[in-house]
Amino acid sequence: MSEQLTGQVQDKDPGATVDSAVREALRRSSYRDLHNLEVVRTDGRVCVAGRVPTYYLKQKAQTIAMSVMSNQELQNEVVVR
Numbered sequence: 492m493s494e495q496l497t498g499q500v501q502d503k504d505p506g507a508t509v510d511s512a513v514r515e516a517l518r519r520s521s522y523r524d525l526h527n528l529e530v531v532r533t534d535g536r537v538c539v540a541g542r543v544p545t546y547y548l549k550q551k552a553q554t555i556a557m558s559v560m561s562n563q564e565l566q567n568e569v570v571v572r
Contacts, residue, residue: 512559513537517552525552528569540568 514530517539525548528541543549549569556563556565 503529509537509560509563513539513556516555516559520551521556522548522551524548525555528552530556530560532563536564538566540570541569542572544572546571 494500510530510532517525517528517530520526524543528539528543531538531540537556537560539552545550549567549571552569553565556567
């Protein structure tokens with residue numbers, strides 16, 4: 492039985508796709524401080540970690556990450572330096 496592809500790469504692990512989508516959304520942001528944040532998935536949660544200079548950017552990272560996630564839980568481990 493073959494899988495039908497619809498223009499997107501089908502991943503055996505849907506969580507990996509979410510990680511990639513969050514990572515890509517942060518990299519495409521106009522806020523350069525968000526480009527190098529780490530994105531990992533543990534225990535069904537997506538975790539965003541790293542350092543930013545302001546609380547606004549910490550919140551912005553969370554908002555961007557959540558905009559591309561569906562039902563996954565987000566853990567914001569971003570530190571304001």
